[in-house]
Amino acid sequence: MDQLLQHLVNGLVLGGTYALLGIGLTLIFGLMNVVNFAHGEFYTLGAYATFAGLTLADVNFFAALSLAIVCGIVFGALTEVVLVRPLRGESIDTVMLVMIGVWIAMQNGELLLWGGVAKSIPHPFSTAPLTLGGISLAPLRLFVLVAALGLIGGAHLLIHRTRLGRAMRATFQDAETAALMGVRVRRIYTATFALGSGLAAAAGALLGPIFIAYPSMGDLASLKAFCVVILGGLGNIAGATIGGLVLGVAEELGAGYVSSGYRDAVGFVIIIAVLVLRPSGLFARAERIG
Amino acid sequence: MLKRWLVMTFVVGVVAASVGSLVFGLDVARAQAPVRIGVIEPLSGPVAASGNYIRMGAEIARDWLNAKGGVLGRKIELVIEDNKSDPKEAASAAEKLIVRDKVPAIMGAWGSSMTLAAMPKLEEYGVPMVVETSSAASITKRGNPWIFRISPPSEMEAVGLEPYVDKLAIKKADFLAVNTDWGRGSIQAFGDLLKKKGLPVGAAEFMEQSATDMNAQITKIKTTGGDTLFLTTAVEQITLVLKQAQEQRLSRKIITTGGSSSPTQLVKQAGTAAEGTYHIVFFMPWFPESMPDGKLARAFVDEWSKRGHPFEGLTEGFRGHDGILTIAEAVKIASNDDPKAVRDALWRVNITGVNGPIHFEKDGPAGKESGQSKPSIFIVQIRDGKVALPEFARK
Amino acid sequence: MKRGAAILLAVAALTLPFWITNAYFLHVVIMAGVFGVLALSLNLLLGYTGQLSLGHAAFFGIGAYTSALLTLRSEWSFWLALPAAVLAAGMAGWAIGRLALKLRGAYFVLVTISFAGVIALVSINWMDLTNGPLGLPGVPAPELGPWSLRTKSAYYYLVLAAVALAYEVCRRLIHSRIGRAFVALRENEALAESVGVDGTRYLVLAAVVSAGMAGLAGSLYAHYTRFVSPEVFLFTYTVTMVIMVVAGGKGTLAGPLVGAVLFTILPEALRAATSWQWQMLAYGVILVVLVFFLPRGIVPTFFR
Numbered sequence: 008m009d010q011l012l013q014h015l016v017n018g019l020v021l022g023g024t025y026a027l028l029g030i031g032l033t034l035i036f037g038l039m040n041v042v043n044f045a046h047g048e049f050y051t052l053g054a055y056a057t058f059a060g061l062t063l064a065d066v067n068f069f070a071a072l073s074l075a076i077v078c079g080i081v082f083g084a085l086t087e088v089v090l091v092r093p094l095r096g097e098s099i100d101t102v103m104l105v106m107i108g109v110w111i112a113m114q115n116g117e118l119l120l121w122g123g124v125a126k127s128i129p130h131p132f133s134t135a136p137l138t139l140g141g142i143s144l145a146p147l148r149l150f151v152l153v154a155a156l157g158l159i160g161g162a163h164l165l166i167h168r169t170r171l172g173r174a175m176r177a178t179f180q181d182a183e184t185a186a187l188m189g190v191r192v193r194r195i196y197t198a199t200f201a202l203g204s205g206l207a208a209a210a211g212a213l214l215g216p217i218f219i220a221y222p223s224m225g226d227l228a229s230l231k232a233f234c235v236v237i238l239g240g241l242g243n244i245a246g247a248t249i250g251g252l253v254l255g256v257a258e259e260l261g262a263g264y265v266s267s268g269y270r271d272a273v274g275f276v277i278i279i280a281v282l283v284l285r286p287s288g289l290f291a292r293a294e295r296i297g
Numbered sequence: 298m299l300k301r302w303l304v305m306t307f308v309v310g311v312v313a314a315s316v317g318s319l320v321f322g323l324d325v326a327r328a329q330a331p332v333r334i335g336v337i338e339p340l341s342g343p344v345a346a347s348g349n350y351i352r353m354g355a356e357i358a359r360d361w362l363n364a365k366g367g368v369l370g371r372k373i374e375l376v377i378e379d380n381k382s383d384p385k386e387a388a389s390a391a392e393k394l395i396v397r398d399k400v401p402a403i404m405g406a407w408g409s410s411m412t413l414a415a416m417p418k419l420e421e422y423g424v425p426m427v428v429e430t431s432s433a434a435s436i437t438k439r440g441n442p443w444i445f446r447i448s449p450p451s452e453m454e455a456v457g458l459e460p461y462v463d464k465l466a467i468k469k470a471d472f473l474a475v476n477t478d479w480g481r482g483s484i485q486a487f488g489d490l491l492k493k494k495g496l497p498v499g500a501a502e503f504m505e506q507s508a509t510d511m512n513a514q515i516t517k518i519k520t521t522g523g524d525t526l527f528l529t530t531a532v533e534q535i536t537l538v539l540k541q542a543q544e545q546r547l548s549r550k551i552i553t554t555g556g557s558s559s560p561t562q563l564v565k566q567a568g569t570a571a572e573g574t575y576h577i578v579f580f581m582p583w584f585p586e587s588m589p590d591g592k593l594a595r596a597f598v599d600e601w602s603k604r605g606h607p608f609e610g611l612t613e614g615f616r617g618h619d620g621i622l623t624i625a626e627a628v629k630i631a632s633n634d635d636p637k638a639v640r641d642a643l644w645r646v647n648i649t650g651v652n653g654p655i656h657f658e659k660d661g662p663a664g665k666e667s668g669q670s671k672p673s674i675f676i677v678q679i680r681d682g683k684v685a686l687p688e689f690a691r692k
Numbered sequence: 693m694k695r696g697a698a699i700l701l702a703v704a705a706l707t708l709p710f711w712i713t714n715a716y717f718l719h720v721v722i723m724a725g726v727f728g729v730l731a732l733s734l735n736l737l738l739g740y741t742g743q744l745s746l747g748h749a750a751f752f753g754i755g756a757y758t759s760a761l762l763t764l765r766s767e768w769s770f771w772l773a774l775p776a777a778v779l780a781a782g783m784a785g786w787a788i789g790r791l792a793l794k795l796r797g798a799y800f801v802l803v804t805i806s807f808a809g810v811i812a813l814v815s816i817n818w819m820d821l822t823n824g825p826l827g828l829p830g831v832p833a834p835e836l837g838p839w840s841l842r843t844k845s846a847y848y849y850l851v852l853a854a855v856a857l858a859y860e861v862c863r864r865l866i867h868s869r870i871g872r873a874f875v876a877l878r879e880n881e882a883l884a885e886s887v888g889v890d891g892t893r894y895l896v897l898a899a900v901v902s903a904g905m906a907g908l909a910g911s912l913y914a915h916y917t918r919f920v921s922p923e924v925f926l927f928t929y930t931v932t933m934v935i936m937v938v939a940g941g942k943g944t945l946a947g948p949l950v951g952a953v954l955f956t957i958l959p960e961a962l963r964a965a966t967s968w969q970w971q972m973l974a975y976g977v978i979l980v981v982l983v984f985f986l987p988r989g990i991v992p993t994f995f996r
Binding site: 307340341377378379381383384385388389390392393395396397409410413414416417422433435439476477478480481482503 | 714716719723819827829830921926928963964969
Binding site: 010013014017021115118122123124125127134136138143144145148214218219221222223224226227258259261262263270271 | 340341342343344345346347348349505507508509510512513514516517519520532533536537540543544545546562565566568569570607609610
């Protein structure tokens with residue numbers, strides 16, 4: 008029983024970060040229809056930015072985290088304005104290819120800048136795990152879970168309770184009409200991309216200290232993010248949250264009880280099963296690309 | 298439309314320039330031409346750090362040799378290729394080095410799959426390769442007479458640990474390894490060692506090369522009742538496993554194998570989680586004087602730090618040095634840089650590198666043997682945040 | 693004009709080993725050919741039916757492993773193993789087609805990614821069958837009677853034949869009623885269905901042919917490099933294929949081939965032109981620039 012609970016707890020912490028990644032991507036992929044293969048690179052950017060803040064600029068941990076998120080937002084906005092906006096109207100594959108190029112360029116740029124050696128990111132929490140019954144949880148992980156949930160809640164509030172959020176929802180429901188209603192559509196697109204990238208950077212900033220930072224850390228993150236997005240339904244934030252948690256727990260249980268070698272397969276199989284049994288997807292209608 | 302043509306011209310120009318340099322490489326008169334040694338390593342991708350350490354070690358060897366006049370009166374030049382951790386790229390790189398750069402010998406290719414993928418090219422063109430890191434047994438057993446390995450296969454590592462098994466008081470062991478040929482080979486080899494000693498094996502768990510969360514595996518291992526965990530993977534994953542094991546309060550002896558564990562980096566990044574852990578290494582940069590050639594080892598450590606390279610890279614970087622040293626020595630013995638002559642000369646190499654004596658014995662099917670050297674194997678322990686020789690290993 | 697150019701191209705292709713004698717260049721050309729077949733196969737799905745398969749490396753890998761295992765373990769002749777590989781990959785394509793029965797767009801993409809992920813993990817973990825991460829070294833070269841097709845020139849002709857075959861199959865398919873159905877589905881599925889085009893049936897057909905072709909490429913690859921390991925399922929192979937098709941020009945017949953040649957030569961040329969630190973970075977930048985300025989791909993931009 009202890010083992011099961013430990014697996015569950017591990018899975019939830021992991022799932023919380025998958026959810027963050029997924030929400031960021033569901034905004035970009037789901038709402039803007041951009042197959043953003045560079046999403047994982049913003050995750051990596053968040054981790055390295057935290058590292059830079061802590062070691063180069065010498066600020067405290069929480070300031071470095073915030074800095075990293077800001078970095079993600081700024082970089083995301085830049086990418087959108089320079090690369091995505093001019094290609095609006097082109098087919099989805101074209102934009103996808105550009106994002107692949109960005110992925111390759113960013114990852115190798117980071118390799119050049121920081122070298123291939125992984126960087127350990129220092130944090131102020133004690134390493135002694137908190138224990139509850141037979142379960143151990145590091146304080147850092149608890150912080151990450153709480154922070155992740157907080158950010159998710161914040162994103163939800165942003166989308167549903169602010170003017171910006173309302174403008175976003177309007178734009179994605181019907182851009183033309185929104186424009187007629189006075190919404191600055193181009194700005195909304197930039198803001199959406201920036202927000203999505205900022206969330207990815209947040210995931211990286213939070214996970215960086217738990218794991219370590221190295222240039223190819225984003226590859227797996229991208230893939231998991233796509234899985235979460237589809238699981239939860241394109242553009243559906245609540246769906247992405249649940250999807251992320253489900254994926255995290257499923258992976259943990261699969262690795263624990265089925266086979267550690269096939270750990271990642273668990274996620275894949277679940278997704279295939281879900282999509283086959285409920286072909287219209289979990290929450291949204293079927294979409295067409297192209 | 299003009300913009301389109303401009304861009305197309307730019308792209309065609311780039312490709313043409315590149316293809317041009319492919320086709321019309323400068324060809325200086327042979328006599329004064331440098332002796333070019335090919336190097337194939339993973340310089341980008343997930344194990345870029347390791348590949349780069351090997352490169353750095355190779356460059357030190359090159360510079361030292363050139364300072365002493367080079368070999369055969371000619372300078373040594375390294376032609377360095379990135380195999381991007383992809384066997385297809387390793388094969389392409391080997392082809393390019395052999396056909397275009399006409400290297401007499403190659404050092405590479407770090408990962409066993411990369412090395413295996415390049416091996417057919419060696420046979421096709423008749424060019425020898427010194428294997429500096431790969432651990433798969435099959436590399437020297439496939440009957441490829443152009444392969445010479447200076448790194449130990451997992452079986453040899455296990456043999457190196459044998460004298461210490463009793464002293465380590467291992468009663469029941471579990472395995473956690475990266476899911477590659479290296480990890481699997483290691484489990485096989487050390488499993489056989491334990492069987493030979495009549496000791497039971499608990500769990501054998503795997504982790505994907507890029508996995509960052511091993512909590513599930515650790516939770517499983519906690520339940521086996523073992524007292525020792527053999528851990529085989531790259532240093533980044535070791536760091537993660539140690540930290541997660543500490544979080545889950547896994548209390549047992551941990552022994553890392555494979556030599557890529559870089560204990561210094563573990564101390565830095567895993568902190569207290571690394572305390573008490575043992576590591577099988579092939580170079581001890583913390584006390585270089587204990588190496589077979591203490592002076593050379595000390596000089597290597599000093600030169601490495603003089604160049605500003607990270608200390609934690611030494612446990613892998615020495616391989617690059619020893620590989621280049623071996624090839625240069627073979628060229629010297631052969632008195633020319635014809636690949637076949639160099640290959641024959643490799644059998645006569647008898648020197649001492651940073652790791653220790655380098656001399657090739659026959660390995661594999663009769664008539665087509667590969668060369669396998671017998672490198673020195675050491676075990677160290679992290680105590681009080683520092684790397685030290687375990688009590689039982691002190692002379 | 694077009695006729696003349698085609699004839700010139702054919703002559704050049706048929707005599708290539710006589711004027712490109714450098715073994716390394718032949719190697720690059722052979723790899724370009726293998727990827728050309730791959731790109732053509734992906735184009736069937738992506739360019740003509742409009743469905744993006746991001747798991748195409750799975751079919752490539754299945755073909756490679758099938759061919760390698762049959763010739764290594766069961767000692768089949770290459771000429772039997774090749775069609776077996778095509779068949780195996782085709783069946784996998786059929787499975788995907790059926791699985792993704794009602795899925796379109798992003799959901800189809802995800803199923804293909806997941807499928808590829810599962811196959812990749814099986815190849816790594818099912819040691820008894822695939823030898824896991826240690827891979828299958830020593831895959832034999834094809835033999836034609838007494839001659840071994842081990843030399844590069846011989847293998848070049850084999851690959852050339854495969855490319856021609858793949859091209860012809862695609863051409864016939866596209867210009868047939870089936871091809872028109874593909875395009876109708878791509879442009880507006882609801883409308884196409886309303887005039888009696890069965891979307892699912894045609895999608896499955898496209899998936900089978902596409903997968904089989906990818907399997908063909910896989911077999912060719914396996915017997916050329918003579919080493920197969922789970923790395924064939926790496927996502928980078930799929931990404932490379934996608935780049936070739938989209939940058940070359942999807943929805944055209946020549947586009948994927950142009951893309952394959954360009955993006956096989958480019959990394960090798962970069963290897964020669966720049967030192968290893970800048971290669972991948974340059975590759976990424978060139979890709980971005982190319983797609984940015986030629987969003988529809990090379991062939992449609994210049995030849996339409």
